[in-house]
Amino acid sequence: MVMRVATFAQSDLMITNALRVQAVMANEQEQESSGLKSQDFGGYGSSAGQVVNLQVSVTRSQSYIDAAQLADNKVQVMYSAVGSMTDIITQLRTQLSAATTGSSTATASVINYAQQALSQMGATLNTQYNGEYIFGGADTDAAPADLTSFATGTGSLTTADTSYYKGDSEIASVRVSDSQTVSYGVTADNPAFEQVMRLLKFVGNSTTLTSSNITQALDLASTALDSVSTVQAKLSTSASQIETASASQTDYQNFTQTLSGDLTNVDVAAVTAQLATYQTQLTASYSAIAKIQSLSLASYLK
Incomplete structure (x- = not known):
């Protein structure tokens, strides 16, 4: 062959x-x-654009989560600070009630307490978080409450006085999604806080308290307590909104990462x-x- x-x-x-x-x-x-179909976008062919868009959306979603976490931390600090104010006004009201008996000892005690509480209230309004003053609006670098001039004289139980406030009127807010922004800030000149400051100033700087003064002070104390409680409730609502939005972003990330994984893994x-x-x-x-x-x-x- x-x-x-x-x-x-x-x-x-x-x-x-x-x-x-x-x-x-x-x-x-x-x-x-690597567990990936490609090490660069060119290897994904016609799906490359979709992969890029999904990754960008995940990054944007994470920025919302980070911003929400920071804002939520601030709200928690605010909530705690306002809780301290509630304790101050509650204690003052208790001592004012005791002073209605006309006891000189009870009257001297409430005056002394108001003096100390005014200083404490000022410190609370100057609360900081992460190096920033949280009750000063957008002006976070300077203490919003200055009692140097405010703490002199008795002032009035009926006329508002926010002369202690050195911040601005900006209310803090945080964007938690493409379409949602949550306002959560409260400034030190809030009417609820002003009522407490006015009351403490009047009582603390009084040499004596008449029966009429004590009655008026008790009425203002009750109003202030209700107002401060309302502020705290609003902070709680803001915290809930922020946390809900953050959870939604986390769910969205999980969903998007699953879609992206289907294309890339x-x-x-x-x-x-x-x-x-x-x-x-x-x-x-x-x-x-x-x-x-x-x-x-x-x-x-x-």
């Missing part, structure tokens, strides 16, 4: 195919180690199985190439 030995074309074709399989294997080995088990198949194919290809390349006319004619 006559046989024509021509190996070049066959060898070249088989080597080309083997190199192609090797390139595919290299790509799948990278997928197996590979089934590692399937890739591993495919690699085993390619490895077998490649081994067979190189074996065949070696066999063909070992053939020559001289060896055939022997």
Whole structure:
């Protein structure tokens, strides 16, 4: 039998195919180690734009979560501070009630308490969080309450006085989504706080308290307590809104990351199985190439 030995074309074709399989294997080995379909957006083809948009939306969502967390922390500090104010006004009202008996001791006690409480109230209004004054509006670098001039004289139980306030009128707010902003701030000149300050100033700077004064002071104390409680309730509502919005963003992130994962992640088990198949194919290809390349006319004619 006559046989024509021509190996070049066959060898070249088989080597080309083997190199192609090797390139595919290299790509799948990278997928197996990283768990991703591609290390760059070009490898995602027509899905690249969608992958980019999903990743951008996740980053934006995280910025909302971070902002909400910071705002929520501030609200918690505000809530605690206002709670301290509630304690101050509650104690003052208790001592004013005791002074209605006309006891000089009870009267002296409430005056002394009001003096101390006024200083405490000023410190509370100058509460800071993370180095910023939280009751000064947008002016977070300077203490919003200055009692230097305010604390002199008795003032009036009926006329509002916010001369102690050095901040601005900006109410803090936080954007928690593309379409939602939550206002949560409260400034030190809030009417509820002003009522407490006015009452403490009057009582604390009085040399004596008449029965009429005490009655008026008790009425203002009750009003102030209700007002401060309302402020605290609003802060609680703001905190709830912020936390709900943050939770929604977290849910959105989870959903978006799942969608993104469907586009970018590979089934590692399937890739591993495919690699085993390619490895077998490649081994067979190189074996065949070696066999063909070992053939020559001289060896055939022997």
